[in-house]
Amino acid sequence: MKIKKYFTTNHIIEGLIIAILLSAFIYIEHFNLFSGYFLSILNTISGILGLYLLLKAKTPVWFFSGFFIAIFWLWWISVSFYYYNMPYLIPFVVLIIGLVYGFIFLILSYISVVIAKRIESKFFAIFWESSRVVFNALAIILIDQIEPFGFNWLKLQLIFTDSVISDSLYSFIAVVAILAITIVTKRYYILLALIVLVDLNEPKILKPSALRDISLVQTDISMKDKWKPKNAPLFTNIALEKIDRAISNNKSMVILPESILPYFLNLERPYLEQFLERSKKITIVIGSLYFKSKTNRRNSAYIMKDGSYIVANKVVLVPFGEANPLPSWASKIVNKIFFDGAIEYQADKNYTTIKALNKEFKIAICYEGTALKTYKDKPKFIIVISNNGWFKPSIEPTLQKILLKHYSRAYGTTIYHSVNGSSSYVVLSSKGN
Numbered sequence: 001m002k003i004k005k006y007f008t009t010n011h012i013i014e015g016l017i018i019a020i021l022l023s024a025f026i027y028i029e030h031f032n033l034f035s036g037y038f039l040s041i042l043n044t045i046s047g048i049l050g051l052y053l054l055l056k057a058k059t060p061v062w063f064f065s066g067f068f069i070a071i072f073w074l075w076w077i078s079v080s081f082y083y084y085n086m087p088y089l090i091p092f093v094v095l096i097i098g099l100v101y102g103f104i105f106l107i108l109s110y111i112s113v114v115i116a117k118r119i120e121s122k123f124f125a126i127f128w129e130s131s132r133v134v135f136n137a138l139a140i141i142l143i144d145q146i147e148p149f150g151f152n153w154l155k156l157q158l159i160f161t162d163s164v165i166s167d168s169l170y171s172f173i174a175v176v177a178i179l180a181i182t183i184v185t186k187r188y189y190i191l192l193a194l195i196v197l198v199d200l201n202e203p204k205i206l207k208p209s210a211l212r213d214i215s216l217v218q219t220d221i222s223m224k225d226k227w228k229p230k231n232a233p234l235f236t237n238i239a240l241e242k243i244d245r246a247i248s249n250n251k252s253m254v255i256l257p258e259s260i261l262p263y264f265l266n267l268e269r270p271y272l273e274q275f276l277e278r279s280k281k282i283t284i285v286i287g288s289l290y291f292k293s294k295t296n297r298r299n300s301a302y303i304m305k306d307g308s309y310i311v312a313n314k315v316v317l318v319p320f321g322e323a324n325p326l327p328s329w330a331s332k333i334v335n336k337i338f339f340d341g342a343i344e345y346q347a348d349k350n351y352t353t354i355k356a357l358n359k360e361f362k363i364a365i366c367y368e369g370t371a372l373k374t375y376k377d378k379p380k381f382i383i384v385i386s387n388n389g390w391f392k393p394s395i396e397p398t399l400q401k402i403l404l405k406h407y408s409r410a411y412g413t414t415i416y417h418s419v420n421g422s423s424s425y426v427v428l429s430s431k432g433n
Contacts, residue, residue, distance in 0.1 A: 007060075014057060015064025021050030022065075023072035025159055030398040040164045040202075047159035048194070052179050055136050059109040066105025066143075067098040073154050076394030083223040083390055100148055108139035130184045137180040141173055149319045153370065153399060161406045166199035168410055201430035203408040205401070208424050213357055215246035215254040216416055218424035223389045226262050235262060236271050239286060240278070247281050253356055257420035258287035258299070258366050258387040265302055266311070267291050279304035283356050285418075287365065287385045296346050301363050301385055303354050312352030312363035316371040317345055353379075361416075370403040375411040380429075382415045389421035397422035 025043045028034055034042060054065055071094060078093035112135035119131045144156045160167040165175065174197055182190045208216035219238065225231050239260055246254035265272055265288035275284060283305045290300040290311050298313040351374070352363045362379040364371075369384035384404070388397045397419070404415050404427050412431035418424045 011058075011060040012064050014053070014061045015066075016068050018050050018053050018057065018061070018065040019068030019072055021046045021053070022069055022156065022159055025162060026073065026395055026399055026402065029162065029402065030395045037164075040162060040200075043159065044163040044165055047163060047165075048175065048179065050159070051140065051156075051176060052183070054140065055133055055176070055179055055183055057109075057136075059106065059113055062109035063102045063106040067102030069105075070101030070154060071098045073399065076391045076396040076399075079392070079394050079396075080390045101154065104143065104146060104148070105139075108142060109136065112136050112139050133180050133183050137176045140176050144169075144172060151319045152372070153403065155403075155406070158399075158402050158406055161402050161409065162202065164200060165194065165197045166409075167406055171197045171199070201409075203405050203430050204428045205405075206426040206428050208426070211426065213252040214416065215242070215249065215251040216418050216424045216426065217242045217246075217254065217256045218418065218422075219257055219260060219420045221260065221389060221420055223392075226389070232261075232263055235260060236274075240274060243275070243278050243282065243284060247278065251282060253283040253285065255383055255385065255416060255418040256284075256286040257418045257424075258301075258385040259289060260286060260387075260420060261288035264289045264291035264297075272309075275302070275304055276307050276309065279309070280307050285354075285363070285383055285385065287387070292346075298348065299345050299365055301352075301365055301383075303352070303363070305356075310352065310354075312354075312365075313348035314345065314365045314368060315348050315351055316368045316373055317347050318367045369415065369417070370400060370407070372407075375407050375413060378411045379413055382413055384415055384417045385419075386417065387420045392421045401425070401427075 024046045028039065028042065054062070057065065074097050075094050077097060078090040081087060081089045081093060112132055115135050116131035140156065143154075157167045157169060157172045160172065160175070165171060175194065178190060178193050182188055208214075208218070219242075221235060221238070226235065239256055242256060243254050261271070263271075265275075265286075275286065278284065284303070286302050286304070288300060288302055290298040290302075290313060292298065298311070299317075300314065301312040303310050303312060351368075354361050354363065359381050360379070361381045361383045362374070364374050364382055364384045366384070366386040368374050369382065369386065374382070386400070388400070391397075401417075404417060407413060408415055408427040408429050412429045413427075414429045415427040417427065
C-alpha cells in the first residue's frame, strides 16, 4: 500500500461527509435545532445514509471517517486539560483521539478487504467487492462494541436513539444487514424492511420542576475554584442552602451532584453533622469523596436519612480520569506528568441500592450512568449524580443525555440525573414504572 493512496482530497471529503451524517444527531440535539417527528425523521435519514456510504467506502475513506467521527463525538475530552492548567495540550489530545479511532476504522476495513480477496480466490463465483461490503458490515457492528481503554461513549447505535428506528443492538445489526444486502443486490426495495424496526416509544425528558417529592439539584460550580481549600465553606453552604430549600418545599428527597463537596466528607465531622441533622427531615443524596486509607480513596455518594448515613462508592471508574488503564509502570508516568502523581481512586465491587419513596433506586456516579454494567439487572430506577464542569463548554452533556436515553430505552429504566455544570433532568422510561 502506498501512503499517497490514503491522502487524496476525495478520500478526505468523503470521510468528512460520512462523519457529518453520523454525528449530526448530536449537534441537532445540542443546539436544539429541531424537535418532534421532524427531528426523528431527520436523524433516521442521516444515520441510514451515513451507514450506507460507510459500507460502500474504500479503506482510505474508512480512516478519515473514523478520524472525523471521533473528533465530532469526543473532542470535548480535551477541554479537561484547561482545568489541569495544560491548555496547550488540547489540540494534541483532539488529534490523538481522531488518530486512535481513525486507525481502528482503517485496520478493520483493511482486514475486510483481505478476507474478501481470499474468498474471491477460493470461490470465483463470489465477487470480492460484494464480500467486502459484507465484512464492512461486520466491522461496523464490531466498532459499535469496541471500547478503547474501557471508554464506551462512541456507540454507533446512538445515531438512532432520537429516531423512528429502535436503537437496540439487534435493531442496529438489522439496519446494517439490510443496507449491506441492498448494496450487494442493488435492489433498493429491500430498504422497505426497515419499517419493521420502527419504534416510536422514546423516553421523555422531564425538568426537575415537574417532580413532586424529589428536589433534583443543578449547580454551576467552576472547576477553577472548586478545589481551592478556602472555598470549602462556600460550597458547603451552597449545598446546605439547596437542602434547606427542598425541606421548605416539603420534598421527601434531595439529590445533589457528584463531588459537590470538595473534600472527604467522612473526615470533616463538623460539616457532616450539619448534613446529618437535616437528614432527619429529608433524605439526602450528595456527592463527595470517601477516605478509607492513604491508598484507598473513593469517589462516592453519601445517602443520609434519619440522622445516619451509608456510602455508595463508585464501581465503574473513568479511564485516565480516575483509574489508569495502562500497565502499572506506564500509569505511574502518566499520573506523574498529568496528575501531579495523584493516587488513583479505588473501585467498589458492588453497586448500592437504596429504598425511598416506596421505590428502589440504584446509585450511579457520573460515568457509571453510561456503563452497560449498571443496567445489567434492568433496574427500574437509577439516581445518577454527575460533574460536567470538567468539560464546560462542550457537547459532553448532550452526548451524555443521549446515552442515558439509550439505556433508559433499552432497559426500561427511569433515571434521575443531578448535574454540576449543565442542566439536571429526569429520563422517564417509555416502558413505564
